[in-house]
Amino acid sequence: MAAMLEIKNLSKRFGPVMAVDDVSFDVDRGEVLGFLGPNGAGKSTTMKMVTGFLSPNNGSMRVCGHDVLQDALAAKRCIGYLPEGAPAYPDMTPHAYLNFIADIRGLTGSRRSERLDYVIARIGLDGVMQQSIETLSKGYKRRVGLAQALLHDPDVLILDEPTDGLDPNQKHEVRGLISDMAAEKAIVISTHILEEVEAVCTRAIIIANGRIVADGTPQELEARSAYHNSVTLRLAAGAANDVRPALEAMAGIDRVETAGDGAYIVVPSGAEPIVDQVGRTAREAGWPIAELHVRPGRLDDVFREITTDKEERA
Amino acid sequence: MSGTAVIFRRELAGYFATPVAYVFIVIFLVMSGVFTFYLGGFFERGQADLQAFFNFQPWLYLFLIPAIGMRLWAEERKTGTIELLLSLPISLGGAVLGKFLAAWAFTAIALALTFPMWITVGVLGQPDNGVVVAGYIGSLLMAGGYLAITSCISAITKNQVIAFVVAVVICFAFTVSGAPLVLDFFAGWAPETILAVVSSFSFITHFSSIIDGVIDVRDFIYFASLIAFWLFANAVIVDLKKAAG
Secondary structure: OOOEEEEEEEEEEOOOOOEEEEEEEEEEOOOEEEEOOOOOOHHHHHHHHHHHOOOOOOEEEEEEEOOOOOOOOHHHHHHHEOOOOOOOOOOOOOOHHHHHHHHHOOOOOOOHHHHHHHHHHOOOOOOOOOOHHHOHHHHHHHHHHHHHHOOOOEOOOEEEOOOOOOOOOHHHHHHHEEEEEHHHHHHEEEEOOHHHHHHHHHHEEEEEEEOEEEEEHHHHHHHOOOOOEEEEEEEOOOOOOOOOOHHHOOOOEEEEOOOOOOOEEEOOOOOOOOHHHHHHHHHHHOOOOEEEEEEEEOOOHHHHHHHHHHHOOO | OOOOHHHHHHHHHHHHOOOHHOOOOOHHHHHHHHHHHHOOHHHHOOOOOOOOHOOHHHHHHHHHHHHOOOOOHEEEEEEEEHHHHHHHHOOHHHHHHHHHHHHHHHHHHHHOOOOHHHHHHHHHHHOOOHHHHHHHHHHHHHHHHHHHHHHHHOOOOOOOHHHHHHHHHHHHHHHHOOOHHHHHHHHHHOOOHHHHHHHHHHHHHHHHHHOOOOOOOHHHHHHHHHHHHHHHHHHHHHHHHHHHH
């Protein structure tokens, strides 16, 4: 079966700026794709093209097999979209607004009331249904936007910063909601909260200056960090051992850094794990170890390395 | 329910969700009365017709219709809801039409509320009711013309004040295009045919022949094609903005 969302050679130019430059990727059912990148990298622009708000200069997009440019209405029916900033008509109540969306989406009869009830309960809008949207807090506005996107139970969900403006509890709830739906849908979320990618995404794409610079599972991306498999070693307080020369003398070590709290960070030169080696060296020398652990490599290290590197070259 | 009907309902309800509708209706009715009875000399004319009422309507519409229509697209762009609207499964033409028809229905409601004027004439004399009906239909068509222009201009900007001012200027040009004010601009250099075409665009010329009771189908076709043209331009502008971002 073809992918639910296929994007090929997509480009968009704003005047002299290439906002999106030859971007291609597929998203299958069951995938949650995290779309990462610095502000202005082209995340939102890509999403706006997929959802039919902007037309591309080049490239093609298919949603559930429907071409977004040739058969726009069929493609739009398959998509649930939360635009950046979760815009909604400010003088409507969530009740009127969701009914308006249900009308446009052609939901009728028992399915309509089922979906409305489900979405309102699942997203927790019960208390505010009769209040005008402009009087709602930022978190509630975002949730109304999410409810709108989920209402027709779409196969493809495009969520532009779905947890922006939510408090930690609400963020947790929304992530739970996304994970629950993940199996039956193709989901794309953009975010610059990297822990969110680790929490909900099965795959991440990093985009910088309109181009895809990395594409893989969060674990694969983490492995690209220079700190991947590095070892943190901290001695007991008061220990005066000079461990640096011994650490630096080991094979397969790139460098030894000192962290603020007196811990040493041993960075390997290759991808091979070095924790065993560090542990043995420490035991043989009889150092009083307080802490010894492996850092898996953090996504924000990779993110910073990849995106700043790109910007300097551009 | 079709997309156009859904948009129509939401927009029309939107007017009444805020004080806009009530302020507009009250001002429209008060101004209509002032124009009719003071400037129009309703009683002094001593005739059982609504000429005094209809004669001033182009001038009333000139400012009030852009005030009603300026928000149609500009507000969507300002609040960002246009992104939502254009990603919903409705055709662009359906959205343009739904919005226009809602605003037009709203002006029709305001116009219908001037019915006491008709009753007054009916009580005082024997008006030609056919002419009055023609006047109301003509007035509604003219309001549609002003509204289509405003809706199109509203799609260009996200600033409602700009939309209002530009729409008033264009509406004014269409209102008086038969007058020397506009024609002198072309008279020096343009051939006679251009002059004739420009002057035939005049709202006032077409409207006054309708309210005089001269039912010429060309006047109705004029307003209908004017509305169609500006709404088409409206859709083209919204579509072009998708390409420009």
